[in-house]
Amino acid sequence: MTEPSHAVPPISPEPAHSRDKMRCASVSVYYGSKQAIKSVSIGLPEHSVTAFIGPSGCGKSTLLRALNRMHDTVEHARVEGKVWLEDTDVYAPETDPVDVRRRVGMVFQKSNPFPKSIFENVAFGLRLAGNRDKALLAERVESCLRSAALWEEVKDRLDSSALGLSGGQQQRLCIARALAVQPEVILMDEPASALDPIATASIEQLVVELKRDYTIVIVTHSMQQARRVSDNTAFFYLGDLVEFGPTQQIFEAPKEKRTEDYILGRFG
């Protein structure tokens, strides 16, 4: 698809490039006095899957959560720099974080369905937005469950508790729930790390299918997974963006020594 080639994209406090759905310009994230992300600039191409890889504690999840202002809910977390969602300045004072999160949805590492029915989980975001039309709700719930490849498994028990689903089903339900608010970008924080290989495969297949309609960013510990699902890969180390480029290039011809060492399993 697209090829953001430069290892470190130029730092510019400007809105996203036309082919970039989101763009970070010199983003730093601090937890108290500890700097977890060090002035990272990166563009996330539209309708593609971008993978964030790197060893534990490298800041990949931290940057992901900066993209939809999830750090707002964490005390002592501070974000500096600019994040652009198309031409919306995500951290501008006049930008409502609630609007940002409606446009940039999130799937978490640990599947976290609400202790409600399967139907109510998917309908949650719609109801928040004031949707009361039953027919419309039912239609959207079905289409989202179909998109998340879960409909056939749950269509006969929409009213039973979501907590009765298997781990993989719960994670697909969380994806369906995120889809229901019709976001433009979906952030996935190690969505398959707690799943068995079969459930992982179905999530990965889903990610690849979803990029037709959404822009996806996925944080993963598994290099094989990044290789299988992503178009572009960003390698982070100790809070720095070390290298960013097309996945194939990152894995087959990394430009940076640290990227190569990590990919070859010399550390991490």
Added chain:
Amino acid sequence: MLCKAHPRAKSSNLAFHGLTALAVLIILAFLGILLGHVLAHGSGRISVEFLTASPTGGMTAGGIFPAIYGTALLTILMTIAVTPVGVATAIYLSEYASKSSRLAQFVRAAVNNLAGVPSVVFGLFGLGFFILFLGGAMDRAIGAETPIWGRPSILWAALTLSVLTLPVVIVTAEEAMKTVPRELREASHGLGATRFQTVLHVVLPGARAGILTGLILAISRGAGEVAPILFTGAANFLPRLPTDPRDMFMHLGYHVYALATQSPNVDAARPVLFGTVLVLLTLTFALNFVAILIRSRLRAGGNR
């Protein structure tokens, strides 16, 4: 090499075991004696008439219905007053205040101190603040010649009790909200929920059973307290049922006190006394039992 317990360690272990078991037995014995005594003397007095009629014959005959009714109404009014304030405070402490917030720490300290205040002090506070200050001001505002609001009534007694039970509600509600997983709050925020929507749709439903348990504990505590209502609204003998928030009322706990100390014929009143105690204990135990039931349902994963 295996270490064998020293014989002396073994015997002191056994002695300690015995001592703890003895402590448990002493507690059980006291409870047993208390309940047995009340049951033995009181159960004979319980009848339909006792539960549905007014006291007669200088409170030595008839029933205790006005006291049951008064206790129930008082408790309901108290619950209506304490629930919104207590739950709202807990929401503030758990969901809005930052962990390092001075105000939140101050409120928590105040709540803990409130819980340690002797209940008779609440009674005096109710008399001073609600009746004389608030009620008096209302009377002056409407130009009443004789006190209408500025005198003991079921309204002021209920408000006094709600201040007494506030700490229980706040602490249990905050604990219940803290058990709602952070992941669920994040999921809700991630779907574009405001903080208020998250509280309403995720935190409160998740904490519902815990909040309810706290409320029931508060009710069972409040229903048995006498000191706070002593000066604020309980009547010695008032066969007429309260119909207005400004009426005084009879109360089971206060009735026990009145029968034991102020009856013209203490010996004749004794069976009624035991019957009243039995009704009061049954009510309190029943409420505690409901609280335990709710909690165990919650633990069993019934938090749907």
